[in-house]
Amino acid sequence: MPLSMYQTSVPVFLHGFANLSAILDKGLAFADEQGVDPDALVQARLIEDMGPLSSQVQRASDTAKGCAARLAGIDMPSFEDNEATFPELQDRISRTVAFLQTVRPEQIDGSEERDVLLTAGKQSFAFRGQEFLLQHALPNFFFHVTTAYDILRHKGVPVGKRDYLGRR
């Protein structure tokens, strides 16, 4: 049976969030063990003008809930982007996962040709559903999960590829 739009989106995001959550747990444990301020780690970034760890988690959340909602043609929950601690980032992930779990396969399946208009700042990008999923949502989701991992790895947190891929 060919891949469905649902299978290629929601379960992929859920798997990614489970892995991201475990990576964040390792970040918090590292801060505790090393006597590092965990809130400073939440603000860590790879370079001054790039989003910190908190932003990476927020953008992964936005990408996943935005993708599911746009493909399903439903409203998405709006979150405040005020997370500043590891528990708050975990809560952001939990709320995103809870929303994704309300979206049923039949709402997303068949959305290959659905028009999706994405607005970023002053620009708009028009996609068909399939192109939106494969050229925007999946690459963008993995970008932010990977960059969250890369920030923690850069700061010395002992995470490895197995954590990212979820082979526990």
Next chain:
Amino acid sequence: MPLSMYQTSVPVFLHGFANLSAILDKGLAFADEQGVDPDALVQARLIEDMGPLSSQVQRASDTAKGCAARLAGIDMPSFEDNEATFPELQDRISRTVAFLQTVRPEQIDGSEERDVLLTAGKQSFAFRGQEFLLQHALPNFFFHVTTAYDILRHKGVPVGKRDYLGRR
């Protein structure tokens, strides 16, 4: 029409390599402009025990050609991992793209249930085709493309999300 295994793999990799190639071009241009040794940038990494830029490109290449070959049930070309300059990394990408372009949709389509055995060091992981693509190959490919981007971004190269997503 539902997504096919081919559409969800080879064109996604080709798009990713086009973007990665453009990102590497910006890295080389940055080195030239700033009087930085470009070969040192190819060896740059986020932390001592993580793979440098060259490894990230090599692993993106391995993931993409390995995915296409395993799903198609064909042999994959073996490359030496000896790239040490930007032109050599571009050549690695070109050789990977050339292989991907030889794989026809009908070789990959229908591979959803194909058994895929992945060996990493002493461990083996058994997947079905669909799970291999969605839980291993795509996340791993984007991991290495993003980490290549993150290394260059960390070193000050002026790349942005548009470069990564390929909105030129």
